[in-house]
Amino acid sequence: MRTCYAGQVSAEHLDREVTLFGWVHRRRDHGGVIFIDLRDREGLAQVVCDPDRAEVFATAERIRNEFCVKVTGRVRRRPEGTTNSNLKSGEIEILCQQLEILNPSVTPPFQLDDENLSETTRLTHRVLDLRRPQMQRNLMLRYRVAIEVRKHLDALGFVDIETPMLTKSTPEGARDYLVPSRVNAGQFFALPQSPQLFKQLLMVSGFDRYYQITKCFRDEDLRADRQPEFTQIDCETSFLSETEIRDIFETMIRHVFRAAIGVDLPDPFPQMAYSEAMALYGSDKPDLRVQLRFTELTDVMKDVDFKVFSAAANMDGGRVVALRVPGGSEMSRSEIDGYTQFVGIYGARGLAYVKVNDAAKGRDGLQSPIVKNLHDAAIAAILERTGAQSGDIVFFGADRAKVVNDAIGALRNRIGHSEFGRRTGLMQGDWKPLWVVDFPMFEYDEEDARWVACHHPFTAPKDGHEDYLQDDPGRCLAKAYDMVLNGWEIGGGSVRIHREEVQSKVFRALNIGAEEARAKFGFLLDALQYGAPPHGGIAFGLDRIVTMMTGAESIRDVIAFPKTQRAQCLLTQAPSAVDEKQLKELHIRLRQVEATKA
């Protein structure tokens, strides 16, 4: 059996015999001696195969990269000048006494240390890609995070309870993955988008505190940070207030960052109302590392000659804001053109700006094509409200509020993260968590001309806001909260509705009729009638948290066997065609086949 992992052999083992198992990371022939860098999940060790031992040497000559071998040998100090301080085993080497090839390897399609592999290559040969030390570290860190989460929640009396994977389709929000039933012809299970309703039912059953680290499924169009299946740290508790719930999970996240990567997050996390976040950053998940804020100008732009501003200021739901960038007047025409193009992605039809050459001179110190069409009050407001100084640039957004928020919000991040932003100190700090609270209950869906739930329809309204449910849903705030870190939403939750009559009112506000509510959520409405306790919870995105911790570019780098953006597994070739016999048993047929026949 193994003495220890290759990556753990050290000066402690000097003069001892060790047995190691692992892979040939590199093999060098040097002055008639063969050196093998032996790799296992914990790291590398240098193995020396001397021509004195004929059998070992003969085997070593046959060995190639990625052969799986067993090595027995004596640990000795490396010769002076050949130590490697980057390795735990860097001071020692193993003089090989026995070398056994457990399994040879054909030549790998790429070098494991090649940094420039396409993602297609990596995912096709995922088994080799996962041998790369970085990928091993990523999955080990993911494991450590899960352990620390469990440790923390276990100690607080949270109970891990499994909820079903084959459940009911309730088309709300994202698309469901469906599973045809063989036994019940024409019927379908859905894979859960989250265990939301089941965890609420567990609270009604009296389990008091629940958690689960579990797979969830959304059949959405995939973006860089989405997967068809993803992992949620899903939590729920009874009898606690919104503040108490947030405290528990803020403490948990602080613990996990400390334990997993040695980072101390601030205590407490700052918090901000949704309305303030939208006002200052145009986003409900602002990256607080970026030291830039919106300045509201809608009120003073209503009667300026510059039509872009006045039109937006007078529009129902229009907005005009400034974004002051300190030191930004050094930006070149082409940089500004680049930003203008960038905001176009978000629907902005241009990017007005003013360079502040001399703040003391007022209008005369400004350089911009738009200044002549702004009256004095507008100029004064720009300078005073933004606090612009000489050498700054001020960008403007003017349009429907959504366009302004999206475009100038994205611009804010773009500039903050740019080379200019980093150089001029617009980025501050490494980890900036934030609670965003007081979300609206509903937002108005213009397309469908109806109110939709901002979080989900089981979110409780703020105390006193229940009265708005019927007559003024837009005014109704929710006991909902998101945990935001560096501009990413890493967790989101709420206090839930625990009274049947409030739940029914919310369904009505969402235009879900009594019959539909009963058909879809009858079991919830029933449960709420049997003394449901006040309860609430949160769900964290494990993939995203670990991605941030590793600094990986994609969540695919912290998932062992991810899908591509076309929702395919390049390794196993899933999804794939299935036998007609299987379809028949499931009482379905392909539409394509039908089309061909017709």
Place this chain on the structure above:
Amino acid sequence: MRTCYAGQVSAEHLDREVTLFGWVHRRRDHGGVIFIDLRDREGLAQVVCDPDRAEVFATAERIRNEFCVKVTGRVRRRPEGTTNSNLKSGEIEILCQQLEILNPSVTPPFQLDDENLSETTRLTHRVLDLRRPQMQRNLMLRYRVAIEVRKHLDALGFVDIETPMLTKSTPEGARDYLVPSRVNAGQFFALPQSPQLFKQLLMVSGFDRYYQITKCFRDEDLRADRQPEFTQIDCETSFLSETEIRDIFETMIRHVFRAAIGVDLPDPFPQMAYSEAMALYGSDKPDLRVQLRFTELTDVMKDVDFKVFSAAANMDGGRVVALRVPGGSEMSRSEIDGYTQFVGIYGARGLAYVKVNDAAKGRDGLQSPIVKNLHDAAIAAILERTGAQSGDIVFFGADRAKVVNDAIGALRNRIGHSEFGRRTGLMQGDWKPLWVVDFPMFEYDEEDARWVACHHPFTAPKDGHEDYLQDDPGRCLAKAYDMVLNGWEIGGGSVRIHREEVQSKVFRALNIGAEEARAKFGFLLDALQYGAPPHGGIAFGLDRIVTMMTGAESIRDVIAFPKTQRAQCLLTQAPSAVDEKQLKELHIRLRQVEATKA
């Protein structure tokens, strides 16, 4: 906030003020005072509402069973003679100072302590059913088992790595649950029957030790102990021998039983070859508590006049066995008739028996209709080989071996577990684990006229047995092992094939052609070529282990939201019909609909 759980208030809290949250388990009006048994997940506490406190008393009068309430009061000793030693809180009661109804309850459809509810009622009202103390204990125990498994494996360096839920359909063994792909028209994912191949790939990737407590799916016809989705404790390790692997997991199970329910399983577990288990018990999962064994008689029955025996003894694959039941001659005719009917379920066409009235008298001491058709050698073999004593009964099975094994194996359990068996000491011990080892690689499927894998096609043959793969597959034994407890298979595993050429040979033995093997398992064959390490593992059925620990009758009692035997969730009404729009997006249509149109 809560001071502690109701079930945890004790004499330690005397004279202190406590705040509790919970449900009204019972409410009694007694001598003008209202007593509330307050229930939470940890147990009960008695709350006293005195008419002196008008407000509290008025509220208490409105309260009914299952109301959710908040109680604040002072802990005092119960009056002499009213203590309840069954409860942790049995010495004290809480004199209520504040009583708040957090949520009322309509009258529940049944009493929580009703022991005679139908399963349909329980599953339809699962939220209330889960409030029953026994169900709370079951799920808490399940949680504790999972924690202890994790603790043990974490300490041994096993890493929890998540494998995909949306994976590839490889129709082998059980039916897959399929998931139509929206993005890839006409293609389907399958839900995993087990993470088998992924965990092997993780070994090839060098993770060395893996585990996962994860959902698996089989679309099988449901029996009492099966669910469409079930939970597996799935483990794999590299570089260890079959014995070393078994040791690790035997130790784990011993630890879990000790930690979760305080049971000391034997150390070490006995082990038995598959062939011996079949010879002695007719089963590869014998219940060793039952002190009965088969006696082989095939050889001496070839030329007896009793045709049932001689036909079976001369049949290709036939078998004749005896099952001696000490003290069984007291069995009545109707009892024996009952057993005769019982073995009929397993295909036996009768149940021959001999009562031993006086063992010393040989043939003359026997009472049976068949004795006259057995020659002396047969009679002598029966008496000597079974060791029958006066007062015993000996049953016989004679048929194809499978029928004999199934029927007499079931009879063995039936008699052991019967009132007679318990009374006469045929059941010994509470917990009897066993390793069954040396399984055959293949069994012959008469219907399909081909060899099929006994475990799965990735199981390694025993050393030296590789040579039989081509010419004599039936002789080839596998490095496979099952962990059996009290007649249930609770875990099964094997050393896997780690060489591509052996894997290809096994596919050939299974009549899987090179092309088919590549299409289905190309990614595995590829992976094995890149220095795959020797590896093996095991998977345990968590549901089953917890069921045994709780003594529950069904695994449905240790699953929060199980499916019925019709694969339905009575609570949420899943599966259910879905919108035509959803089907269209998934490129499928219902066959029923087609049939109606045509």
